[in-house]
């Protein structure tokens with residue numbers, strides 16, 4: 001519906017992803033286009049609205065601002081997750097000046113969790129799933145109806161007070177399976193593929209097959225989908241995979257919180273990949289409490305690596321986190337995965353509130369004994385909106401606001417009153433990584449070196465504050 005609305009010539013909506021790739025060339029970050037904006041675009045288009053998507057990753061914020069101004073849209077929506085807050089807010093300030101008549105909205109994980117924080121610079125924040133709400137909003141705007149009552153939309157009242165504070169109602173499963181999958185033509189495939197080829201030697205892109213996770217781990221933020229679980233149909237998933245492959249990618253990242261949460265469905269997807277003769281490699285996130293048979297079938301369908309959220313080697317900390325498994329289960333699962341030819345990757349944390357030095361050492365020990373292909377080891381960050389954050393507040397561990405911010409992925413800064421110094425926690429991370437790298441890359445000599453470093457650290461850690 002490109003045309004003239006309320007006297008403005010428009011692409012109706014501009015969506016902005018304000019992530020900018022600013023890392024040193026040596027860092028190998030995973031870069032993916034954001035799927036949520038692809039979903040919103042596809043549904044808005046289906047309903048007759050035109051959308052321009054601006055991905056700042058390779059082009060920067062100035063480019064996006066200039067393009068948004070050129071489009072002069074009815075609404076600009078800016079996505080925001082924890083690492084993007086500064087850029088999203090700065091961008092809103094500039095857009096407000098340059099596009100005084102355009103409705104400026106924030107959406108995604110951070111505005112969904114804390115809409116108030118965005119209402120100074122934006123006209124409103126959307127909480128939760130966006131597809132249906134965006135179309136309702138556009139229908140209101142185009143028909144000049146009031147939109148402030150829409151559930152999921154938070155706006156500023158005349159006196160600056162928050163109007164509306166609900167999340168958008170979760171999309172019912174029977175509607176989710178009818179919605180279009182992401183509009184993949186909006187993504188800058190050339191840049192992403194060039195980046196992946198250069199950094200990793202292959203090209204990978206995400207596919208999202210099911211929304212949410214019911215486990216409710218203490219530290220995990222579920223600002224959009226809550227502790228629900230709703231699936232796209234196997235048909236939708238395969239059509240999206242085929243589209244991603246047609247775009248030229250060799251690898252798929254199944255980006256669901258836990259790809260084999262409903263393992264019977266995961267098996268159906270695997271079967272269908274094989275039945276259609278689709279040849280590609282894929283990775284996914286998984287849990288360790290899965291039947292060995294599932295790994296077998298996943299391997300046969302091209303799964304090359306599973307990322308397990310193991311998080312700690314201490315049974316006590318695992319319990320506190322709500323992980324619902326023990327280190328013994330971890331060993332078995334990783335061994336099973338390896339035996340089927342699937343490489344195992346793992347996420348670990350250090351500095352969990354209440355964690356003792358003995359707990360940290362248990363984590364280092366576990367890391368050292370697992371057959372891992374990749375290790376992500378970071379300092380715990382209590383995300384606002386999580387049960388962990390509430391505990392941190394209740395235990396008086398909250399730091400002044402300027403020290404709570406998580407500016408970059410994986411920067412390993414202590415952002416709350418932890419039980420150990422940042423120095424000690426970083427030391428533990430270096431030790432864990434050194435041991436992992438030595439085991440993996442350096443042969444017998446390296447393994448000896450790795451064990452030496454870990455052993456020294458094991459002795460030194462209790463002495464550090």
Ligand code: B12
Nearest residue numbers: 032034036077078081082083107108109126129130221409
């Ligand atoms: C894939 C993924 C990644 C990928 C790619 C991210 C990307 N390009 O978007 C990678 C691996 C790179 C990644 C990295 C990180 N991630 Co991540 N990631 C995810 C994951 C698993 C799926 C995202 C997705 O595709 N969702 C599917 C779509 C359909 O949902 P959606 O994006 O939320 O979109 C819906 C709504 O948000 C809304 N919407 C979306 N965009 C917009 C825009 C506007 C204007 C509006 C109004 C609405 C709106 O409508 C959409 C459709 O309903 C989510 C968890 C999850 N379940 O969503 C975590 C998640 C988003 N990641 C998270 C985190 C913490 C990170 C890291 C910081 C991790 C780390 N330690 O480094 C980094 C930061 C990277 C960065 N960009 O700076 C957190 C964010 C928490 C928060 N409060 O901000 C999440 C929620 C995971 C969690 N449970 O903690 N991540």
Ligand code: SF4
Nearest residue numbers: 213215216217220257
């Ligand atoms: S950490 Fe993993 S298992 Fe736990 S709630 Fe989050 S997505 Fe689910």
